[in-house]
Amino acid sequence: MFTGIIESVGKVKSMQPTGGDIRLTIESDGLDFSDVKLGDSIASNGICLTVVDFGSNHYSVDVSRETIAHTALEDLKPGHIVNLEKAMLPTTRFGGHIVAGHVDxxxxxxxxxxxxxxxxxxxxxxxxxxxxxxxxxxxxxxxxxxxxxxxxxxxxxxxxxxxxxxxxxxxxxxxxxxxxxxxxxxxARYLERLLTKSQTDSKTAHNTPSNITETFLADNGFMR
The missing domain is CATH 2.40.30.20 (Elongation Factor Tu (Ef-tu); domain 3)
Structure with missing residues (x-):
């Protein structure tokens, strides 16, 4: 989870094809790497990516074909500037809004x-x-x-x-x-999901034949 408040910018160091995917390496002298570890999430131009390698001023991530196809990442070139934000902590000041890092x-x-x-x-x-x-x-x-x-x-x-x-x-x-x-x-996305599901459930309930028949009522003592 992120806030959308950029911590630093970085520069694309390399984009290496790896079996159909891409190994992306970004370097930054402004991002604090002291608490970064393998498996951490870093939003890179708004894309939540998992750190698979890092050093004192750089990190690498693997980018799937799905992510490449649905983001502007394929237009990046070595030397391009990207926005960076590490995943928020429970103690982080919430200065922006709720950002998932899942590009729509x-x-x-x-x-x-x-x-x-x-x-x-x-x-x-x-x-x-x-x-x-x-x-x-x-x-x-x-x-x-x-x-x-x-x-x-x-x-x-x-x-x-x-x-x-x-x-x-x-x-x-x-x-x-x-x-x-x-x-x-x-x-907005969750509100739409809740409203759509509520309407669907309502229609389903309205169109489902009732199991309550005269025979059912008679067998259960509601009719004489």
Whole structure:
């Protein structure tokens, strides 16, 4: 589990094909590796990945074909800047929102321009994810917890303050046409699941023939 508050940025050191998968190695001089151990989770551009090797300023993860197919990871190249966040602790300050590190889809930067001291950005997200977003709601882009300005159909607009731009890959990397990893608010997903299941159960109960017949009532003493 993560908060979407980026701890540091890293740089892609290598992407090595390994039997159809990828061994991804990221180096960072800003991330604290003192408490990292094998099997830990580190969100890399918003993707929850498991550490399989690490050193004093780098770590390696194995990325499956499933993850490659459903994220913007395949567009990364050695030297690309990525956002990093270690899994949260029970004592961690909860500064963002609940982020699972499970990417829901890939968005595209459609507009990026200066707006006073901030950066105004419009992201086109997959149409099937649009109903999980809301104006002034939360969304995760490349692992960054952000608040939406406005949602129009499947276009999400945001303003990025100078601090966020500087401590993430936005100022250094994002350009119009770039792909970004999108994770919608997990609360919206669970609410949809609860409502859908409730409606399905209600319809099933309504359409299921009743086992209570006149014979059943007579046999159990309800009729004479």
């Amino acid at each position: 889809g890939v968005g595209v930067v459609r507009k990026l321009q200066k707006d006073a001291r901030s950066i105004y950005i419009e992201i086109e997200i997959p149409q099937e994810l649009a109903h999980y977003t809301a104006t002034k709601g939360s969304i995760t882009l490349d692992g960054i917890s952000l608040t939406t300005n406005l949602v129009r159909d499947n276009i999400v607009s945001l303003n990025i303050i100078p601090h966020t731009a500087q401590v993430t890959n936005i100022a250094q990397h994002w350009l119009v046409g770039d792909k970004v990893n999108v994770e919608v608010d997990i609360v």
